[in-house]
Amino acid sequence: MADLEIANLHVRTEDREILRGVDLKIDRGEIHALMGPNGSGKSTLANTLMGHPAYEITEGTITFRGEDISEAEPHERARAGLFLAFQYPVSIPGVSVANFLRMAINAKREEPIQVKEFRTQLQHAIELLDVDRSFTSRHLNDGFSGGEKKRAEILQMAMLQPDIAILDETDSGLDIDALRVVAEGVQRLHDEQGLGALIITHYQRILHYVQPQFVHILMDGRIVLEGGVELVERLEREGYDQIRQEYGAADALDVAGA
């Protein structure tokens, strides 16, 4: 059984059904890309995986390392080893990056982390993300630029060392330098720590810096196409519309048959 297994996942918000039967399996050490046009349900999937209360699972399950976590609280999922890098990270005024990291690390542990060990890890992460040392004493995301927020997300990921990370459009709004730093950070965490990642993106850019082994295309709440990195190239050539034409019909048939 894969570390993260999503089976026949149907999700709705207050007014409508967004995911209509998603299946996905991700193991540690694998890099998956989930691509899709706007409104296809990418962010819904990311938030649902992390347990956002606004999304209701109407059918299907999320299993993490053998346990059904469909009903688990977000903090329980985090402690189990899931991580979500937010598309729009929220600012937490009054709490420094370093203090927040210490709280988050300690939330997973019985004994609080030793000061020295924490410093060593933090130093390593700072170098990885190419940020200034003073970055960690600033209030988390408070007054951060778009690029700083995304770096802070990856910094947290590096410190918390999850088994599987979901990156929700981490590439959006980044200039090319920031994108490279963020993407290389993910690649290195994969190489060094065996991180498994689900990189959710609208664009192909980030995939020039992180090599996915598996690519999934999400449209209208379903995965309509799966393959390897060659899918990214095809998408670059043809765009989403071509794929929609090809698979839209099958999708409609499926719905009619359900």
Next chain:
Amino acid sequence: MSDTAVTPEAEPGTGAAAPKPGRHREATLNHALAGAGAGDGRSLAELRQAARGIYDTVPLPVWRRSGFWTTTLRDLDLEALHVPEHPVGKTPAIVSETLAGKPTAGLLVQRGGSVVHTDLSEELAARGVILCSLEQAAAEHRELFERYYLSRLTIDRHRLEAANAALWTGGAFLYVPPGVIVEDPFAIAYVIDEPGTAQYAHTLAIGDRGAEFRLQEYDLAPDFEGTALHAGAFELYLRDGARCRLAHFQDWGTGGVHDVSTHFVGVGRDAYCHWLPAILGGHLTRQHLELAVSEPGGDMAFRGVFFTERDEHLDEFAVDLHETGPSSGDVHWRGAATGESRASFEGLIQIDPGAQQTHTYLQIHTMMLSPKAKVDAIPSVLVSSHDVSASHGGTVGELDESAIFYMQSRGLDRPSAVRVIVEGFFEPLIGQLDDEHLEELIRTRIAAKLERARGDIESYARNR
């Protein structure tokens, strides 16, 4: 004086809005003291007698303003209270616990009606610093006492103000001579440790020319069943160039302590005061806090935090008064409420005629943590000079669910996430106290309140 009102809609940064003759603040009956106090050359005995006459004839006060707000003392029976006396000696446990590990330049403790402990280092005494009971100051430092006592506080606005002036016992007196700089804070503690207590507390403090010091007043009570009264008066005068970091730490516990107090700080020429009242517990609290820039060049930061819980009732009226210019002010308050508590904070900027080149800003931020709590924040501005800027802003907030989800996604459980948000909300003020012990004390009290309100906060979130 001819007050002209600027409506609360005044935009930040627009400077003095055009005077609108005939319009007056409607929301409130609160006014600044804004004038000479009762101490006009009369002796202490004469002032006590005059106050006694008022105390004997006027009823207990009621404070009202529009918006369905009333502060009454209806469950306070003055006849049933007495002023307990205690011999000099042991410091009450609640003071030792609260101040444990805190370095102080001097400490004065009043328990009930009596000062039970005073200490001041010999070194500071040799440099002319005076820390003693106000009774002792009236007898032994008469010149200083008569010069400053009630020089800005009144005795006739309401019955409990008169009661304080007529009946105060013990009291605290601090004098820091010209040019004396003291690093550690002076601490003054008023303790009520039994129900039925009436405590008429009076602090008089003077920072002479160029003095620099810290002063902290602690108002403390252990939890008890029953009613008590703290009718307090506090006056601090800062002379030319003096600098003071002042803090009030109030936590009267869960007993029925009624705190009706008036605090006045006068900032002299080129003097500076950073004042932080932390109002963290009391059955009923009604305070008039006034910080006045009285001479040119005065500057101040008026910061405050409050946190009400259970069925506490808090009524704060804070005045940022500019009697002359150039002067500047920065008023910033933050408050939260849980349970079925009620808190009203009214902040008034008043710029008197002739106080040209005054620049001041008032902001009030509040956070509701329970569906049954109520917090009112009312800024108002009275401007009578034209070359000034006075503005205000504020927010009324609830818990940010997206921030909670964000922190949960990092492994913090919901109560921890709420705690981070609320602590972060207060941190801009607490983190600037420049006193680690006091900062930790306030943080710890706030954390304890959040812990007690856990169920409250949970159900609030579920029902939204």
